[in-house]
Amino acid sequence: MVDKNVIAVIPARGGSKRIPHKNIVDFMGRPMIAWTIKAALDSGIFKRIIVSTDDKKIAQIAENHGVEVPFLRDEFADDHSPVSQAVIKAVGQAEEHFGEKYDTVVQLMANCPIRTGQQIVDGYNNFKAKGAKFQISCFKFGWMNPWWAVKLNDRHIPTFLFPEIHGKRSQDLEELYCPTGAVWIADRKALRDEETFYGSGYIFHSMNWKYAVDIDNYDDLEMAQAVYYMVNSQ
DSSP states (O other), rough: OOOHHHHHHHOOOOOOOOTTGGGGSSSEEEEEEHHHHHHHHHOOEEEEEEEEEEEEHHHHHHHHOOOOOOOOOOSSSSSOHHHHHHHHHHHHHHHHHHHHOEEEEEEEETTTOOOOOOHHHHHHHHHHHHHSSSSEEEEEESSOOOOOEEOOOOTOOOOEESGGGGGOOOOSSOOEEEEEEEEEEEEHHHHHHHSSOTTTEEEEEEEOOOEEEEEEEEHHHHHHHHHHHHHHTO
């Protein structure tokens, strides 16, 4: 069911360094961004889906897969600018370009290719049900339990980050969660005013870790490929 007041923005700058042109690198036979575009389209909830990029090649690939790139990003394309700044700018430009106003903004990172339309719908429904202004997707830590995290010095001697839990059983520890870029949602006005998805009263929405994989380097890419087979063999 399309919501006429909801816009999806897929940020995809061209200057990634750990994986050059990461957002369009091949992932399971398609450019990586194509998977996020498909998920956005499959969700069926968006009045408008746009890609925010500074790269003409990414823009062309995005358009070939069925979404709009009405303008190229002219700022916030460096290594230091928060992604939220690019999204806020893109939404403002879209409102002016299309003559539309949006109540809700959904940010979908292109480097989360396993997330599907269903996870987007689930996140959006939770956002509406909770009456939140900001919502960030997350997943529960499993076997890589951060409670056991250590720092190593130059002699490989460990220092526990949480020394108070040393010696406790894993089943006695609280569950911990990690944010993922899969589905971030915000009230349009609140996002413009606070300039971050971590705005006042933000909440987390948990999703299955298999759909939450963020790809930032080649190790992540290899893991995501394995998870893809896991998910699609069920």
